[in-house]
Amino acid sequence: MKIYNTLTRSKQEFVPLEEGKVKMYACGITVSGEPHIGHAFQALIYDIIRKYLEKKGYAVTYARNYTDVDDKIIAKSKQTGIPADKYAADMIEKTDEIMRRFAVDDPTLWLKATDNIGNIIKFITQLINSGHAYAADCGDVYFDVTSFANYGCLSNRTVEDMLDGVRIENGEEKRNPADFALWKAAKEGEICWDSPWGKGRPGWHIECSAMNMRAFGEQIDIHGGGRDLIFPHHENEIAQTESLTGKRFATFWTHNGLIKVNGQKMSKSLGNSLLLEDLLDKYTNEAIKFALLQNNYHNDINITAELFPEAESHLSSFYRTIKAVEEKFGAGSAGNAEIDKMFDKCMDDDFNTSQALANLYGLFKGVSAKLAAGDKSCADDVLQIKRTYSLLGIFKMTADEYLSFAEKLKGEQIPAEVAALAESRWQAKLARNWAEADGLRARIEALGYAVNDGKDGYTVQKKH
Numbered sequence: 001m002k003i004y005n006t007l008t009r010s011k012q013e014f015v016p017l018e019e020g021k022v023k024m025y026a027c028g029i030t031v032s033g034e035p036h037i038g039h040a041f042q043a044l045i046y047d048i049i050r051k052y053l054e055k056k057g058y059a060v061t062y063a064r065n066y067t068d069v070d071d072k073i074i075a076k077s078k079q080t081g082i083p084a085d086k087y088a089a090d091m092i093e094k095t096d097e098i099m100r101r102f103a104v105d106d107p108t109l110w111l112k113a114t115d116n117i118g119n120i121i122k123f124i125t126q127l128i129n130s131g132h133a134y135a136a137d138c139g140d141v142y143f144d145v146t147s148f149a150n151y152g153c154l155s156n157r158t159v160e161d162m163l164d165g166v167r168i169e170n171g172e173e174k175r176n177p178a179d180f181a182l183w184k185a186a187k188e189g190e191i192c193w194d195s196p197w198g199k200g201r202p203g204w205h206i207e208c209s210a211m212n213m214r215a216f217g218e219q220i221d222i223h224g225g226g227r228d229l230i231f232p233h234h235e236n237e238i239a240q241t242e243s244l245t246g247k248r249f250a251t252f253w254t255h256n257g258l259i260k261v262n263g264q265k266m267s268k269s270l271g272n273s274l275l276l277e278d279l280l281d282k283y284t285n286e287a288i289k290f291a292l293l294q295n296n297y298h299n300d301i302n303i304t305a306e307l308f309p310e311a312e313s314h315l316s317s318f319y320r321t322i323k324a325v326e327e328k329f330g331a332g333s334a335g336n337a338e339i340d341k342m343f344d345k346c347m348d349d350d351f352n353t354s355q356a357l358a359n360l361y362g363l364f365k366g367v368s369a370k371l372a373a374g375d376k377s378c379a380d381d382v383l384q385i386k387r388t389y390s391l392l393g394i395f396k397m398t399a400d401e402y403l404s405f406a407e408k409l410k411g412e413q414i415p416a417e418v419a420a421l422a423e424s425r426w427q428a429k430l431a432r433n434w435a436e437a438d439g440l441r442a443r444i445e446a447l448g449y450a451v452n453d454g455k456d457g458y459t460v461q462k463k464h
Ligand SMILES: [Zn+2]
Pocket: 026, 027, 028, 208, 233, 237
């Protein structure tokens, strides 16, 4: 099995530190808002990598973290008036709930920054004592990047490169602008903990180094996260951990691509964030997974209006074939080892889910041909496809369950034409143009939808 390693910029044969075991860590979500499709993609990819390693016979310990204290969470807390710790705890609960709807499994270990303050302080103290970090008068502690010769090894940059465009911000007391904070002194009214450097909170990068050390010890096999984490986050994790241990932290560094929406970077400020919960109201979790996994996990995914509906329609068509086969020949019993072998061949090549899914079109073509010819071995093919591909989180439902669920979600979506009429009607109403508003309501109802006005807006529903 080969895995692409960001550290060596090449695909390498996977060899674990300890025979038969895998220690894997993926940087999780900073809970400053509700989970979006980028979070879902990352959680899905590492869930699949874990499951495939297990299929290969490894005992996998998979750890994921929640960053539950940081600048954005503190900003949200100020905005909403909810204390930062409560805001983060509520958001974790909500995220767990939505991820369960998305049907990705929990990791072996859930880690949280705020559960590890003692470990983090201990780690920072050791870095100071070994000359890799320094405490500034303001109460911040910084990592001295010049103290770690390999700094830049992951992102392939030199400290000089990093200095380009970096400046010391107001209030920072760094020796070198490329140094980064391990501990941040608390500002008035901010959530904080006691430390040898006064009241403050951990920087983001140190939490992952400290939690890895606690969960796994000095070395792990696979470290993962989104490609945007390579620099500075993962670079800084390497600097922190390896300065202390003198050993290679992770053998493999893996990174998934980022989400774009209609070719643009997805971001809250652009207002094009796709919340996972909204997508789950429109599409089955299997269709969302199918759409995401058609892509090699390294590559960016460009989400267009057609992406999920197309995935849903392919998946529905596969399920219809499954239904036809099962109705004619029953559930199959022997399976088909060839299908499983073909899948593993894709996955052995750096978890190539894109090729594995592409193979489905040929497989179902074969199944349909057999069905038409009355060859009942197609029931074994279908059984095998369901068994094998469930690792990717698809074909986990019965055909009837899937098809009726997808229909139901589709039925609940408001067509663009109806949505536009409803909006025009609301505007007409606000303009006190009653006749026009009534006329538009009649047109909406003629299309089979009902519009209900509330205090601050309206809702549209399919008439039942
Ligand atoms: Zn991390």
